[in-house]
Amino acid sequence: MxxxxxxxxxxxxxxxxxxxxxxxxxxxxxxxxxxxxxxxxxxxxxxxxxxxxxxxxxxxxxxxxxxxxxxxxxxxxxxxxxxxxxxxxxxxxxxxxxxxxxxxxxxxxxxxxxxxxxxxxxxxxxxxxxxxxxxxxxxxxxxxxxxxxxxxxxxxxxxxxxxxxxxxxxxxxxxxxxxxxxxxxxxxxxxxxxxxxxxxxxxxxxxxxxxxxxxxxxxxxxxxxxxxxxxxxxxxxxxxxxxxxxxxxxxxxxxxxxxxxxxxxxxxxxxxxxxxxxxxxxxxxxxxxxxxxxxxxxxxxxxxxxxxxxxxxxxxxxxxxxxxxxxxxxxxxxxxxxxxxxxxxxxxxxxxxxxxxxxxxxxxxxxxxxxxxxxxxxxNSPPAKKAETAAALxxxxxxxxxxxxxxxxxxxxxxxxxxxxxxxxxxxxxxxxxxxxxxxxxxxxxxxxxxxxxxxxxxxxxxxxxxxxxxxxxxxxxxxxxxxxxxxxxxxxxGANAKINFSPAISLRSRPGKTVINDDLTPQPRSNKTYEFNFELDVSMDANVIVNVKRKRKAQAGNTTPAGSNKTPSSHSATTPKGSSPATRINLRKVNGDEGTSSPALSSTRSPRTPAVTLRKYRR
Ligand SMILES: Nc1ncnc2c1ncn2[C@@H]1O[C@H](COP(=O)(O)OP(=O)(O)OP(=O)(O)O)[C@@H](O)[C@H]1O
Missing domain, CATH: 1.10.510.10 (Transferase(Phosphotransferase) domain 1)
Known part of the structure; x- marks a missing residue:
């Protein structure tokens, strides 16, 4: 066109x-x-x-x-x-x-x-x-x-x-x-x-x-x-x-x-x-x-x-x-x-x-x-591969x-x-x-x-x-x-030691050969649509999703669950261990579905609502 x-x-x-x-x-x-x-x-x-x-x-x-x-x-x-x-x-x-x-x-x-x-x-x-x-x-x-x-x-x-x-x-x-x-x-x-x-x-x-x-x-x-x-x-x-x-x-x-x-x-x-x-x-x-x-x-x-x-x-x-x-x-x-x-x-x-x-x-x-x-x-001559011709290039x-x-x-x-x-x-x-x-x-x-x-x-x-x-x-x-x-x-x-490491499963994507800029000069507005999903489920991601990441202060022992949250097995498994450094908390919410619906009656047919998923921060 x-x-x-x-x-x-x-x-x-x-x-x-x-x-x-x-x-x-x-x-x-x-x-x-x-x-x-x-x-x-x-x-x-x-x-x-x-x-x-x-x-x-x-x-x-x-x-x-x-x-x-x-x-x-x-x-x-x-x-x-x-x-x-x-x-x-x-x-x-x-x-x-x-x-x-x-x-x-x-x-x-x-x-x-x-x-x-x-x-x-x-x-x-x-x-x-x-x-x-x-x-x-x-x-x-x-x-x-x-x-x-x-x-x-x-x-x-x-x-x-x-x-x-x-x-x-x-x-x-x-x-x-x-x-x-x-x-x-x-x-x-x-x-x-x-x-x-x-x-x-x-x-x-x-x-x-x-x-x-x-x-x-x-x-x-x-x-x-x-x-x-x-x-x-x-x-x-x-x-x-x-x-x-x-x-x-x-x-x-x-x-x-x-x-x-x-x-x-x-x-x-x-x-x-x-x-x-x-x-x-x-x-x-x-x-x-x-x-x-x-x-x-x-x-x-x-x-x-x-x-x-x-x-x-x-x-x-x-x-x-x-x-x-x-x-x-x-x-x-x-x-x-x-x-x-x-x-x-x-x-x-x-x-x-x-x-x-x-x-x-x-x-x-x-x-x-x-x-x-x-x-x-x-x-080592890694480029032992043939030089490319200008035309090929x-x-x-x-x-x-x-x-x-x-x-x-x-x-x-x-x-x-x-x-x-x-x-x-x-x-x-x-x-x-x-x-x-x-x-x-x-x-x-x-x-x-x-x-x-x-x-x-x-x-x-x-x-x-x-x-x-x-x-x-x-x-x-x-x-x-x-x-x-x-x-x-x-x-x-x-310079060598201070780090925040996300789980390798949630690593930042890179583009080899290309410049990647994650800056805060121009923050991303939030989407109108957010989705909630259970971390342990096989979730199709072909949808608009906002992942909100928040770091929490060090949680007290035995009090690592966010107040009022309906914990799922997945979030339990990711709870910050005693004495660990501040955890990274990730909220995933879905808006155009049953937002706010956490009725156990629905749980047989729908994923339970996961109010928060807590990930452990890696330490060296
Ligand atoms: N002043 C210039 N004269 C001639 N060519 C130029 C000039 N500036 C840029 N280019 C060509 O345009 C390409 C892209 O330019 P530049 O890298 O500035 O753009 P960009 O959008 O910032 O790209 P990138 O994806 O690398 O961030 C360069 O690789 C170069 O080939």
Whole structure:
């Protein structure tokens, strides 16, 4: 079906595969419709919290807040909840900008926009480069922003410079590895971006090959840009307080230990970079090799074990010897305190020294061609699988873009906290789907290959350091009630020990390779329909369900039953044991059935009402 939309008076047409939102088992997710031409209405359906943006037709003109006009070109990428278009100033021919457009209610673009507006002004970037003796910096910036009414739906858009291919394409083309020297150069460039960003009080939290784009145009190939600031948040400078609402945010393969606990820290960014560079060297990360990605808690544990003894963890990954910069860097990161400012110069030196030894200059185009020398690094070669041809990749990327992100209602479904506010303006992006496949078999779709333009040559790190300000007014700091899960351990120890673990049977779902955001920026409104079910029954979950999670204070011995509850055998079996830590209580209610009916007379034909199911909190 073809849908007509109107943007600033210009008729536009959208058709074909669109993303639509599905809600299932209390989880909001999206499903991409592929072949069926009979599309659902572009407007979000009643009860759906997310909507993908309306398709912008080529030639559409958007007017930004400063009255600048931007002509939309072809679509060049689809992110989790938005679409990226090439764009140019109206009247010009050079599509050297991109427009990222999302429904107004989507939180991440709001976060990204404000991050750019506040912290990544072109002057700030210029000053940073001057202060640090850098010819270029892989920090994007915003050119314009605005709102547009598209097909009756309010959208937000930002305009940014256009970059080239993302490096996941080269990684996949090379059979899942990058040349060693290029890995080190990328690490240095990303540390530069981190230093700039951390200097503004924010962390990125989602570095991965798919979010690193080469510059566009002549010389652009020497600088990599870190994009997608939808997860940017203020880092903590005080106590380490795990936040259940943000646990496991990021891309599961690379999520840091702190992010698994919902805490934004600078060391977490460095750790994420560490996992990436190890992988770029052709090594399969242990939690990927062991196929743990669908269970975030297992990934979290594996990473904790990994970082607890970096030497021992790296050895088997590099049987011919662990590259010095990798072990030095990972050891350094493992020793950082959660609120400690990293020594970026020191980190860059690990990689610069390695480049020196390899006699590779840290300038000129980044080389993604794998030679026998650059691929001879001592690793396990998990990607012993054949390198994929560019053509095959292009095909695969295409297929992936259209694949269904279908969720099933298994016991791994995410639990949505009932503590969430109802009056929030922005909707968090919960990209949760039943992506069971190993990420090893996945890669990002191939992007449009750029033509080259401006010349930049990066130079090594400079001596000047920029003081990171105190995190005072977090853009995404939660105004919401948070679970108190602090431990008494020291901040550093807390990073490793403080945890809330749900039952493995109710683990948070992850999406290998994809960013997952469980944030509280835009709490989910409650559904009108809730269902009650007995935990021990085989329940079909193909219905809208709200699962309210509440933690209780430590129950007194012999008084673990919620007052007035009709306990079922299942809830008895899950009662908090004497002396255990506060329990997690989950209420499951059904509204459009026999809500409030707990008559024993009905029990022969219906499930008994289960007012509360108490789960035990895991302790180490
Ligand atoms: N400035 C840019 N220039 C060229 N391509 C871009 C640019 N920004 C993004 N892209 C392309 O669009 C894709 C999606 O962009 P981005 O990651 O910012 O979107 P997202 O909705 O936040 O995605 P995600 O699902 O990774 O969170 C990128 O992988 C990249 O290929």
């Amino acid at each position: 073809t849908l007509r939309s109107h943007v600033n008076g210009n008729a536009s047409v959208c058709n074909g595969a669109r993303l639509m939102q599905m809600r299932c088992g209390g989880i909001y997710t999206k499903m991409r419709r592929t072949a069926k031409p009979k599309a659902a209405p572009a407007k979000k359906a009643k009860g759906k919290l997310y909507a993908m943006p309306e398709k912008l037709k080529e030639g559409t003109v958007l007017t930004d807040l400063a009255k600048g006009q931007w002509r939309i070109g072809p679509s060049i990428g689809i992110g989790g909840f938005g679409e990226i278009y090439a764009a140019c100033r109206n009247g010009e021919k050079n599509y050297d900008a991109v427009v990222k457009c999302e429904p107004h209610a989507n939180g991440p673009l709001f976060v990204e926009m404000h991050f750019y507006l506040r912290n990544a002004k072109q002057d700030d970037i210029k000053n940073f480069k001057q202060q640090h003796g850098l010819k270029s910096l892989g920090m994007p910036y915003i050119l314009a922003n605005g709102s547009a009414d598209i097909n009756g739906q309010k959208h937000r858009f930002i305009v940014m410079p256009r970059y080239g291919s993302d490096i996941s394409k080269f990684y996949a083309q090379n059979g899942k590895r990058l040349p060693e020297a290029t890995v080190y150069r990328l690490a240095i460039q990303m540390l530069d971006v981190y230093e700039f960003m951390h200097g503004t009080g924010y962390v990125h939290a989602d570095l991965k090959a798919a979010n690193i784009l080469l510059g566009l145009g002549k010389g652009g190939g020497s600088q990599a840009y870190l994009v997608d600031f939808g997860l940017a948040s203020h880092y903590v400078t005080g106590d380490f307080k795990p936040d259940p609402k943000k646990m496991h945010n990021g891309t599961i393969e690379y999520t840091s230990r702190d992010a698994h606990l919902g805490v934004a820290t600078r060391r977490a960014d460095l750790e994420i970079l560490g996992y990436n560079i190890i992988e770029w060297l052709g090594v399969e990360l242990p939690w990927i090799r062991e196929k743990l990605l669908t269970v975030p808690l297992k990934v979290q544990k594996a990473k904790e074990a990994f970082m607890a003894d970096v030497n021992a963890a790296l050895k088997p990954l590099f049987p011919k010897g662990v590259p010095a910069p990798i072990s030095d860097y990972m050891k350094y990161v493992s020793k950082l305190a959660h609120n400690e400012a990293p020594n970026y110069d020191k980190c860059r030196m690990f990689f610069l020294n390695a480049l020196k030894q390899m006699k590779v200059v840290n300038s000129g185009d980044l080389d993604f061609k794998l030679t026998s020398q650059s691929s001879s690094i001592n690793n 292009g095909q695969r990327g295409k297929v992936k873009k259209e694949e269904s992100l279908l969720i099933n209602s298994s016991s791994e479904d995410e639990i949505i906290s009932s503590d969430e506010e109802k009056d929030a303006k922005y909707t968090p992006r919960r990209k949760l789907a039943a992506a069971k496949a190993s990420p090893a078999s996945k890669s990002k779709p191939t992007r449009t290959t750029p033509t080259r333009k401006a010349a930049h040559k990066p130079v090594s790190a400079s001596p000047k350091k920029r003081e990171a300000p105190q995190a005072s007014s977090p853009l995404r700091s939660s105004p919401l009630k948070r679970a108190k899960v602090e431990s008494n351990a020291t901040p550093k120890a807390q």
